[in-house]
Amino acid sequence: xxxRWEYGVRGTRGQQSFKRDESIVANLKWKTPRSKTRxxxxxxxxxxxxxxxxCPQCKQPKRPHFACESCGxxxxxxxxxxxxxxxxx
Numbered sequence: 001x002x003x004r005w006e007y008g009v010r011g012t013r014g015q016q017s018f019k020r021d022e023s024i025v026a027n028l029k030w031k032t033p034r035s036k037t038r039x040x041x042x043x044x045x046x047x048x049x050x051x052x053x054x055c056p057q058c059k060q061p062k063r064p065h066f067a068c069e070s071c072g073x074x075x076x077x078x079x080x081x082x083x084x085x086x087x088x089x
Contacts, residue, residue, distance in 0.1 A: 052061040058071040067073065072080040 051064060053064045054060070055062045055068040055071065055073070056076070057073045058068060060068065060070040062068045062070075067080045070082065072078055072082045074080075
């Protein structure tokens with residue numbers, strides 16, 4: 001059975017282009033040590049501060065797209081009782 005690249009990119013026998021389907025990738029000279037890989041990954045493990053916006057009803061800070069924990073409104077209407085268990089978390 002001939003190789004994939006023997007008959008060109010499309011596999012037609014009429015074209016004898018001898019081009020490979022794969023993309024060309026550079027070969028590494030040495031393996032990257034684990035310590036360097038770990039430190040590179042750990043550089044992106046940072047916590048983002050919680051984004052807060054001002055509630056239009058009571059002017060308290062709240063998370064965007066969440067019901068307000070202090071007054072229980074969302075999108076201009078009252079949706080959660082403040083004393084309810086599921087109001088905040």
